[in-house]
Amino acid sequence: MSQVYSTSRELLLHQQPEQPMYLFHRTLLEQSIEQFQQGFPGLLTYAVKANPTAMVIDTILQQGVEAFDVASLAEIELVQGQAKKAGKAVVLHYHNPIKPEAAIAKSYHEYGVRAFSLDDVSELEKLMRQIPDPSTTELSVRFVAPMKHAVILDLNTKFGAKVETAIELLRKVSEAGFKPSLTFHPGTQCTTEQAYVDFIACAADIARQANVTLHRLNVGGGFPAIYVKSQGPDLVDYFAAIEKAANQYFNVAPALVCEPGRGLVNDCVSLLLKVNHRRANDDIFLNDGIYGGLMEMNFADLGWPLLCWRGDQVIAGKKTSYKAFGPTCDSIDVLKQPMYLPHQLAAGDYIEIPLMGAYSSACATQFNGFLSDAYVQVEASSYCALQQGHEEPVYAKVVGL
Ligand SMILES: Cc1ncc(COP(=O)(O)O)c(C=O)c1O
Structure with missing residues (x-):
């Protein structure tokens, strides 16, 4: 020690x-986790990319977080290794929309990953080739809604199917027998909760037009940290707006998931x-x-x-x-x-x-x-x-x- x-x-x-x-201030991380666990109206997963340090991951595990957003085999191995040491079981969401096909196979067969994201048909074809039993696996279509808000780093210029493509893709995911879900990322350090509302409205529209009942809706990361020159409203305002929008735009609100990085570990x-x-x-x-x-x-x-x-x-x-x-x-x-x-x-x-x-x-x-x-x-x-x-x-x- x-x-x-x-x-x-x-x-x-x-x-x-x-x-x-x-300098790692453990209590601040514990408080931040508690804020998400008590306030977010769904499942908290941690976006490992923001900080994969052993002390940080271990604290997150000890605080009872059981699900992690990972982007590579290295992150999968890291979290599973730490979880094993801590005697915890974890669920991994491999939410990099573009993955090497060999990594899909290895993550599914060796590491038991049963949740992936995608944003085009070629990725779906890779997933269909490597996953023998689709009914066990959630595929989340990453989509992008028209951006009406400013963020410090727009994460939608690289990933995210446009609405028409997302409708098609979600339908195909469902027809192939996977658990169909949607996911988005409003951009990191997103200082307005309205961005989540706009994306959730768009998600409801995509699901309706695809005629698919969502397994889950993942609202991504983006929750802002409090810097001197950049701050958003209170996190509770984000949580309330997300819950309200899910109830307002869907006939039956899907189960919600979030995957904060910055908003959880920055302080x-x-x-x-x-x-x-x-x-x-x-x-x-x-x-x-x-x-x-x-x-x-x-x-x-x-x-x-x-x-x-x-x-x-x-x-x-x-x-x-x-x-x-x-x-x-x-x-x-x-x-x-x-x-x-x-x-x-x-x-x-x-x-x-x-x-x-x-x-x-x-x-x-x-x-x-x-x-x-x-x-x-x-x-x-x-x-x-x-x-x-x-x-x-x-x-x-x-x-x-
Ligand atoms: C898929 C995905 N989820 C979550 C995050 C975490 O975002 P943030 O640190 O803005 O909360 C990222 C960041 O790149 C991401 O790509």
Whole structure:
């Protein structure tokens, strides 16, 4: 069992990590899971892609989540391995609409997967060739409704059958003897619940025109995390809108499933970075960058709070705008947005970035030999302490140099 620290200050008292370090706040994840379990009007599944770290998956298993959205054989093996260790049984939804045919066969025969997604006829043909008994298996047609809302990353430019194709495909799925379902994804960090309502209305239309009674309707991920510059309404508003729309647009509402990634795991991880170098012109060089845990920062300016440490003390005071570079030799390894940090920042200081649970370590590469994958458990989150209305975490000593 690795050491658990009470705060990031305590961690810094014991070690000054040279590598980027992810601080896992387990209680925050437990609370977030509970919110979905108690509020979502259907089955909660976790989208493993957002954060496949062992600590995260294990906590999700321990909290009683039994179903997982996976996108590859590697994710299937990972979840099954962790579940076995934890003595839990799990159900896997292989919801990558385009899969290698060999992976379909292996997931069905060796790993017992009985739920897949698809968005065209060629994928259906692969599934029909590899699945000997369709009645055991759910096939969810991924569709795309006309998008009326803005999202930070539109996930419907790559996947999703248009309405006419979805009607045809759903009918074929049903005729082939599979359990016919529909699935969609309104886009990640979807800050309006109306997007789900529009997609659910469209799903009802597709099912009606295909003359198919749905086994289930999967409303995807997309539930927003709370960043400084991007927030949606309360999750309870999403849950209420989804339930209401399912009852309103279907004669008999189908069983609902959701597969959140970001909305479930973003809060529970902070990233601790070291400043390796400061130039006279206020360029700073960090031990992590866009090839590591900061990749998403260049996709969207969502707003991450930043907290600086020198030793075990928080540095407060006047802020300067810094251009922040990652550790690799590639000149694109630089953040598009400036970082506003204390003017006296120096090599050897640390920057703690909360709200880094989703698509951070999950997207990190090993380019140039830099790793960004170390996790440690830290009970209290500095961000929560900051939100209690203090300028610095309540547990920190502060120096205003
Ligand atoms: C099929 C599917 N489900 C769920 C998710 C998780 O989405 P989010 O992190 O926005 O909740 C994704 C993200 O790419 C996805 O592709």
